[in-house]
Amino acid sequence: xxxxxxxxxxxxxxxxxxxxxxxxxxxxxxxxxxxxxxxxxxxxxxxxxxxxxxxxxxxxxxxxxxxxxxxxxxxxxxxxxxxxxxxxxxxxxxxx
Numbered sequence: 001x002x003x004x005x006x007x008x009x010x011x012x013x014x015x016x017x018x019x020x021x022x023x024x025x026x027x028x029x030x031x032x033x034x035x036x037x038x039x040x041x042x043x044x045x046x047x048x049x050x051x052x053x054x055x056x057x058x059x060x061x062x063x064x065x066x067x068x069x070x071x072x073x074x075x076x077x078x079x080x081x082x083x084x085x086x087x088x089x090x091x092x093x094x095x096x
Contacts, residue, residue: 023035026084028081029083041054050077
């Protein structure tokens with residue numbers, strides 16, 4: 001198994017975990033509450049009118065640990081939301 005394959009496997013497990021918290025409250029860096037729903041490889045948050053893609057989460061996942069959303073600016077769409085989800089203890093399990 002290649003390192004890339006293992007990273008993909010780990011990310012797919014993480015994506016399933018993210019999916020399992022669909023509809024639950026999350027908080028951005030600035031403490032704004034939001035929820036999300038997932039349809040396939042696309043996420044829609046309650047605070048945005050645009051979609052977040054699974055591939056953007058994968059880009060961010062490859063960068064963890066991420067201290068704040070500014071590290072994701074220009075790399076992914078919806079940096080504040082992606083950061084909030086990846087850094088929530090329900091998702092990270094305290095690993096990063």
